[in-house]
Amino acid sequence: MTAPKPGGPVRGSTTGRPLMAALDLFGRRWSLRVLWELREGPLGFRALQQRCGNMSSSVLRQRLGELVESRIVAQLPDTTYELTGLGREAYEALRPLGRWSQRWAEELGTAAEPEA
């Protein structure tokens, strides 16, 4: 599994700045979504897949591997996945984005739309 690590070179940056690693990790498809869907508690593989709109199982496995390797997600003895402390903090760090998206929707709605 090749998850980007803070301190090491990542896609688009060789400085090792943690943020760049985070942007690489979370810039991969479904990463943010998986983090989001685990917000309310542990989920099994297939349940998680369904919550993500039946995303590809191969990619889900890959993302989960990366997130586990990055200590953002952990797998419980019963094989379900849950956010670690670090993972919950990441989710918290993401919540402002949720609020922003609301404003985004409003602003795009009130803007001049060609068709209703």
Next chain:
Amino acid sequence: MTAPKPGGPVRGSTTGRPLMAALDLFGRRWSLRVLWELREGPLGFRALQQRCGNMSSSVLRQRLGELVESRIVAQLPDTTYELTGLGREAYEALRPLGRWSQRWAEELGTAAEPEA
């Protein structure tokens, strides 16, 4: 240009929830990075490309098109790109992620350089 819109169906979700559109948009490679690199003021195409570790110009063009279409970025008369009000708010919403990445680096035990 096919940028995801809040209110419409996006990859992995047909509910139209704004957050899902945001996760789709920002889950595309380099989206977050471009937003981040524009934080301190307008940049031209090539300058922006360089700041993103010489990312592919074709993809940069694509991402810029999507961000402009989403009213997160605007192109000035002198052709440089800058964040709109919405874009600056999105950047603000992203700052907690920067702080989180610091903690992430610490917890992983990897070398952590203080970010700008």
Next chain:
DNA sequence: CTATCGTGCTTCTGAAATAGAAGCGCGAGG
């Protein structure tokens, strides 16, 4: 015991996204 079911996970193939180089048209400066 066998048969069936749901689970986590793997593997495979085609489609889509991205990387990276090359180059075009343009305006500024020499």
Next chain:
DNA sequence: CCTCGCGCTTCTATTTCAGAAGCACGATAG
């Protein structure tokens, strides 16, 4: 005129993702 850097486009190779199929395992049922 020429050259330069600019925004941007186009092309091809590579990487990543999508989606279907299926395997191994444990629980449950017959």
